Amino acid sequence: MAATTLITVAPTGAESAKADVPALPVTLDELVTTARESAALGASVIHVHVRDAEAQPTLDLGRLRETVAALREQTDLIVQLSTGGAVTDPEADRLRVLEAGPDMASCTMGTVNFGADVFLNRWEFIVELHTRMQERGIVPEYEIFDLGQLTTLHRLLDKHGLPAGGHVHVDLVMGVPGGMPGTAEALVACLRDLPDGATFSATGIGRATLPVLLASLSAGGHLRVGMEDTITYAKGQPVESNMQLVARAVGFARLAQRPPATPDEARALLGVKPRG
Ligand code: KMH
Ligand code: ZN
DSSP: OOSSBOEEEOOOOSSSOTTTOTTSOOSHHHHHHHHHHHHHHTOOEEEEOEEOTTSOEEOOHHHHHHHHHHHHHHOOOEEEEOSSOOTTOOHHHHHHGGGGOOSEEEEEOSOEEETTEEEOOOHHHHHHHHHHHHHHTOEEEEEESSTHHHHHHHHHHHHHOOOTTSOOEEEEEEOOBTBOOSSHHHHHHHHTTSOTTOEEEEEEOGGGHHHHHHHHHHTTOEEEESTTTOSEEETTEEOOOHHHHHHHHHHHHHHTTOOBOOHHHHHHHHTOOOOO
16 A cells, blocks of 8 residues: 555646636646645646637647646646647647656547547557657556556557556546446456556546545545546535645545655656656
């Protein structure tokens, strides 16, 4: 059982509209403030999607570079860029994200129905992402939306080798309509198929947030929380800010006697190069 808990904040995502969710951080200032406050509470990784001037999701390379630079300057968080983007983003744009030079990037292990949409991740695209990250020294977080995607991860590692940093870290994204359910049973089913030595975090979408958080902690896993994944704190109570979700995760981690990992501890755990 890990002695500490890695807490990732995923503050924005690509799915919610600012008009519907005013507390969503969409500008660089809002994102940096969220990052600083999340770090002060105990987060060690930030999973980043950026928005354009109209608050729409974008993979604009200039904005991504500016965001990576600002987060590095103003926090010591591990900066993880999303290569998932929005379901409408073309593969070429998703690959280009790596040119912004983050510490980590997400790398999804297969195609999944995503509500009424399809989140497309072809095998050849997965291989391209994985190998470009190896070449650039970017540490992947393998996103798993369904059990079979862990089989794809084994195939990827067998055929194309370990990721940059040599450590395998997986994030179980549970409760997406079209993916695996956000239940303790589904989480436990995934554990059997994790690669040897891998660490995992888990996040539950919407009402799956709490069951998944508690199941992950009790199974020795790490946590991802944030408004990318849930905009409701409790029944009838919208999330007021990402900090509310990070604070709750930190509280549960402390109760489990696995306090939050510092960013330096998280770097050592994940195989991310030390800063500087
Ligand atoms: N927005 C989803 C389509 C990732 O960041 O890598 C994909 C996603 C996963 O959020
Ligand atoms: Zn994401």
